[in-house]
């Protein structure tokens with residue numbers, strides 16, 4: 330199978346390359362492949378893929394608030410080109426989207442049928458991307474995930490692990506709730522749904538939920554460190570972009586497929602141990 334991956338050098342892209350290593354991979358990322366450019370559709374059509382996994386995106390949430398047009402060009406217009414190309418060549422398309430499409434006003438998990446209403450520019454641009462995928466007529470599955478971490482690239486787990494080794498205490502937001510997700514677990518669900526006929530939207534996260542502060546405490550605990558993690562409010566954190574206060578994604582559709590991933594703590598503990606082992610071997 331010829332698989333075209335966008336965002337191939339990102340944190341999810343690196344894991345997808347590992348999982349799909351036995352297939353013919355067409356890897357796309359900056360600088361040669363720029364989703365904000367005008368040649369994306371032709372480029373993808375020319376590659377004649379059977380499957381497209383579209384993970385490339387502008388993912389800096391505060392950055393998107395500063396330059397919303399650029400986020401929109403990449404995440405919405407770029408995605409529209411990828412989706413049109415998928416429809417033209419008859420390729421199946423998996424588009425990776427986010428919990429940040431939801432407003433966060435609910436206090437029970439969002440289902441695939443709930444209406445998005447993003448509170449920040451990143452979330453809006455990703456939702457526009459979803460709409461373009463749905464309108465393209467391609468054989469497409471929108472995979473919404475959340476709070477991703479993996480060995481490659483920047484993420485919350487690696488930031489907290491670094492900070493915990495150098496700071497006596499940490500201050501972390503305690504009024505936003507979501508579901509941490511390991512790229513390893515997400516990639517195995519992506520693999521399971523890559524072929525087949527599932528369409529529409531699928532929510533995929535690790536099981537369970539927490540606040541960022543609870544997440545940070547679990548990271549510190551997994552590191553066997555005894556430092557305090559102090560809860561703060563979103564306002565105190567002073568980040569530019571608003572974030573949903575609650576963005577837990579309901580997993581009913583995933584459970585029906587018998588694909589429900591592990592509890593977030595189990596996945597996190599394994600990840601932290603592996604990261605620590607790496608640091609011990611290569612100081």
Ligand SMILES: NC(=O)C1=CN([C@@H]2O[C@H](COP(=O)(O)OP(=O)(O)OC[C@H]3O[C@@H](n4cnc5c(N)ncnc54)[C@H](OP(=O)(O)O)[C@@H]3O)[C@@H](O)[C@H]2O)C=CC1
Pocket residue numbers: 335336337338339340341342358359362363364365383384385386387388403425426427428455473474475476477478482483
């Ligand atoms: N990270 C998270 O917590 C979550 C992510 N998602 C979604 O999952 C997907 C993968 O995320 P993740 O791997 O974490 O993100 P990364 O930022 O690690 O990877 C995104 C990749 O896209 C590339 N990219 C950025 N701008 C462009 C552009 N103009 N043209 C082409 N490629 C570009 C990035 O390159 P460079 O690094 O050089 O900018 C990077 O390689 C994204 O679609 C994201 O929206 C969904 C939920 C949670």
Ligand SMILES: Cc1cn([C@H]2C[C@H](O)[C@@H](COP(=O)(O)OP(=O)(O)O[C@H]3O[C@@H](C)C(=O)[C@@H](O)[C@H]3O)O2)c(=O)[nH]c1=O
Pocket residue numbers: 388389390391427428429474475476477484485488489492499500501502505541561563566568572
């Ligand atoms: C590192 C850190 C973060 N925070 C807060 C800031 C923010 O409100 C919250 C999360 O911070 P981050 O900047 O790591 O995460 P953020 O960029 O909001 O993460 C999001 O990324 C995009 C791409 C997604 O799609 C989402 O699912 C989600 O993972 O935690 C602290 O309070 N203290 C800290 O030390």
